[in-house]
Amino acid sequence: MTKKLIILISIAFTLLFAYFSGPYKLGVTPDSVSYIQIVKSILLGNGIVDENGILITHWPPLYPLLVALTTKLFNCSILTGAFILNVGLLSTISLIFYNLLTTLKIDKKVIPFIVILLLTSYTSLVFIYFLSEGLFMVLLLLVTLLFIKWVKTNSYKYLIWAGVISSALLLTRYAGFGYIVGFGFYISIFHKSKIKPRLKAVLIYTISSLSLFILWLIYCYYFNNSNTIRNIDFFGFRFRRLLSLTKTIIYWFLYNGYIATIILSFMVISFFKFKTIQKIIIAQVKSCTPIILLLVTLLCSYTVFIVLSISFFDENVPVNTRIFFPFYFIILTLVVLILNPILKPKQYQPITIVFFIILLLSNILNTYQLRVNHYQNGTQYSAEVWKNSQSINYIKSKDTLNLYTNAHDIMRFYKNVNNHKLPFVNTKTYDSALQKMTQDIKQGKAQILFFDNINRRYFISKPDLLTHFKDFKIHYFKDGMLIKN
Numbered sequence: 001m002t003k004k005l006i007i008l009i010s011i012a013f014t015l016l017f018a019y020f021s022g023p024y025k026l027g028v029t030p031d032s033v034s035y036i037q038i039v040k041s042i043l044l045g046n047g048i049v050d051e052n053g054i055l056i057t058h059w060p061p062l063y064p065l066l067v068a069l070t071t072k073l074f075n076c077s078i079l080t081g082a083f084i085l086n087v088g089l090l091s092t093i094s095l096i097f098y099n100l101l102t103t104l105k106i107d108k109k110v111i112p113f114i115v116i117l118l119l120t121s122y123t124s125l126v127f128i129y130f131l132s133e134g135l136f137m138v139l140l141l142l143v144t145l146l147f148i149k150w151v152k153t154n155s156y157k158y159l160i161w162a163g164v165i166s167s168a169l170l171l172t173r174y175a176g177f178g179y180i181v182g183f184g185f186y187i188s189i190f191h192k193s194k195i196k197p198r199l200k201a202v203l204i205y206t207i208s209s210l211s212l213f214i215l216w217l218i219y220c221y222y223f224n225n226s227n228t229i230r231n232i233d234f235f236g237f238r239f240r241r242l243l244s245l246t247k248t249i250i251y252w253f254l255y256n257g258y259i260a261t262i263i264l265s266f267m268v269i270s271f272f273k274f275k276t277i278q279k280i281i282i283a284q285v286k287s288c289t290p291i292i293l294l295l296v297t298l299l300c301s302y303t304v305f306i307v308l309s310i311s312f313f314d315e316n317v318p319v320n321t322r323i324f325f326p327f328y329f330i331i332l333t334l335v336v337l338i339l340n341p342i343l344k345p346k347q348y349q350p351i352t353i354v355f356f357i358i359l360l361l362s363n364i365l366n367t368y369q370l371r372v373n374h375y376q377n378g379t380q381y382s383a384e385v386w387k388n389s390q391s392i393n394y395i396k397s398k399d400t401l402n403l404y405t406n407a408h409d410i411m412r413f414y415k416n417v418n419n420h421k422l423p424f425v426n427t428k429t430y431d432s433a434l435q436k437m438t439q440d441i442k443q444g445k446a447q448i449l450f451f452d453n454i455n456r457r458y459f460i461s462k463p464d465l466l467t468h469f470k471d472f473k474i475h476y477f478k479d480g481m482l483i484k485n
Contacts, residue, residue, distance in 0.1 A: 002108045003098065006115060010094035013119045018087050020375040021128055025083040027379025030409040032130035035064050037412060039078050042068040048219070051412060055223045060216060062171035063132035079382075082130045089134045090127045094119065096138065097329065100145040103152065104291065106336055110343045113356050114336055120363040122252050122321050123328040128374050130382075132172050133325060139169045140179060140326050144298075147183055151191070151290050159201060163208025170213045175323070178305025180209055182298040190293045242303070245319050252321075252328055255362035263358065280341045288337055295334045299327060381410055390477035391451055402446040404437050406459045420446065422459040434460065434468070441472060441485055448483035 028036070038056055041049045048061045071081030094115050101111045118124070126133035143165045150158035166183065169176035187201045254263055285292060306323060342348050370379075377384045386392065395401060395414050402418045405411055411419040423433035440446040448469070450462055465483065466474070475482040 002111055005112050006094050006098040009112060009115055009119070010091055013094070013124075014087060014091040017090055017124075017127065020371055021083065021087075023375060024378030024382045024384075025079045026086060026130040026382065027128055027374060028079075028130050028381035031059070032381070033409040033412055034059065035067065035082075035130060035132075036078055038064040039068045039071065039081075043071065043078075047223075055220065057220055059132070060171045060174060060213075061219075062168060063135050066135065079130065086127045086134050089138050090124070092138055093124075093141065096141045096145060100141065100148065100333065101336070103145065103148055104288075104333070104337055104340075106340055107344045110336070110340075110352070114332065117332060117356070117359055117363060118329055120360060120367065121328050121332075122363075122366060123325045125367055125370060126322070126325055128371075128379060133322065136169065136172045136176065137326060137329075139165055139172060140176070141329065143169060143179070143183070144330075147294065148291060151294065154193075156201075156204060159204055160208045163205045164211055166205075166209040167212035170209070171216055175302070175305070175309075178302035179298055179326075181305065182301030183294075184209075185301055186294050186297045190290070190297065192290065242307075242319065245324060248321065249324070249327060249331070251362075252366065253331075253359055253362060255365050263355075277342065281338060284338055284341050291337060292334065295330050295337075298330055302326075385453060385479065386410075389451075389479050391449060391480040391482075394449070394477065394482065402440075403449050404440075404446055405449045405451070406454050406456050407449070407451045422448070422450075422465075424458050425460055426458075430460075438468070441469065441483065444485045449480060450483070451480040453479055 026032075034050070034056065037051045038048055038059075038061070041047060041051070041053075042064060046053065047055075048064070049055050067078065067082045067085055070085045071078050074081060074084055076084070097115055097118055098111060101114060102108075106114070123137065126137060143162050146158045146162035146165065149155070150162060162183070166176065166180050170180060184202060184205060187198060187205060191198055191201065193201070250264075302324075306319070310319075336343070343352050373379070378386075392410075395403075395411075395417060398416060400416050400418070402420075403411065404420045404422055406422050408419050408421045411417045420437075423430050423437060437446070437448070441448065448465065450465060452462070460468075462481070469483045473484050475484075
């Protein structure tokens with residue numbers, strides 16, 4: 001009965017997603033532009049390259065490959081192909097999460113409500129974008145399910161499949177490495193087995209988790225690519241960003257500070273004041289220690305991975321919901337697992353219902369505006385404002401343009417534009433880049449097109465541009481400005 005209900009929930013939410021996303025399909029972001037160009041190249045038979053034939057290694061290839069396959073199968077546009085793929089991926093979430101919760105022996109009466117929480121959360125918003133996060137979410141759920149089955153049964157078939165799906169996870173986003181290390185660390189340190197079986201398990205998981213990813217490395221080598229996947233430098237990391245993240249995660253579940261303070265205070269007081277609840281929770285933690293350790297290890301390993309990535313590879317990686325969205329299902333699973341014995345008895349059911357309503361309302365309040373806005377206006381580059389952009393219309397009206405712009409990504413859609421980025425502030429090359437740009441404008445070799453509805457703080461700002469080029473011709477559009485000699 002519960003499984004049939006989960007299937008109905010999955011169908012209902014998939015149809016709702018398809019309906020509300022239908023008018024504008026998926027939100028197109030700067031990263032989406034690169035995916036679109038890669039998919040175009042794949043469909044033309046040119047491989048995983050950009051529009052200039054240069055091998056793309058900054059993003060792994062699985063998502064654009066699947067979009068290209070879907071586009072080919074349905075004989076549709078690339079955006080429609082990505083939309084169909086994301087709809088299909090979303091439809092699998094409920095069943096995978098149901099199997100995960102069933103494996104953990106969560107009360108079956110509660111499981112449908114937990115699945116609804118996941119489907120209404122911030123996590124589900126990743127599916128409205130032309131991005132790899134939706135595929136990443138499905139694969140991570142699968143890996144976690146298979147790994148938990150291995151922990152409970154010690155059957156190597158689950159560990160091998162967990163490794164193979166982990167390899168696909170890495171082919172979807174390099175961030176998957178943060179979770180793969182967590183799974184490996186759990187086997188090495190926390191798994192209850194002797195050293196020899198533990199080393200065997202580590203070896204099996206390592207080999208299987210590299211099984212598919214090694215093909216990508218061979219492909220890159222075949223292209224004789226001299227670039228590394230990511231360049232290494234040291235940028236440092238401000239740990240107050242993690243404090244901000246903690247606040248964001250609490251708000252995922254409890255909407256605002258007032259609600260969070262009340263609920264968390266109630267939970268802490270209940271734990272210390274009511275001895276029965278305290279004993280039940282402590283007993284549950286002891287009985288589920290292996291799974292709890294696994295989930296906590298995943299949270300920690302991924303956080304460390306992101307800190308190291310920002311410190312040594314890319315200081316512009318945002319510490320926000322897009323990067324940490326899988327934490328919702330991990331934390332939700334962790335909390336439900338610990339509170340599972342309290343969810344069953346009838347005397348606690350009123351409290352359970354109240355908590356569910358609070359969490360569901362928080363999800364709705366957190367995501368409602370974004371969903372409605374996507375339905376009515378589209379999101380980012382697929383939004384209505386871009387279709388009616390005066391700045392874009394200016395580009396379309398010219399045969400050839402040599403532009404410096406803060407919208408370098410969307411310029412890639414226009415073959416008549418020779419595209420340059422604005423100077424990056426707070427960098428060693430800022431002064432020389434600004435000098436070269438000024439020289440190009442002065443000599444009539446280029447123009448500057450600045451879009452108001454794009455906020456990229458790493459570029460020179462609009463006020464600074466206006467100050468620096470005050471003696472040049474400046475033409476204002478409704479959504480930007482043009483600077484030329």
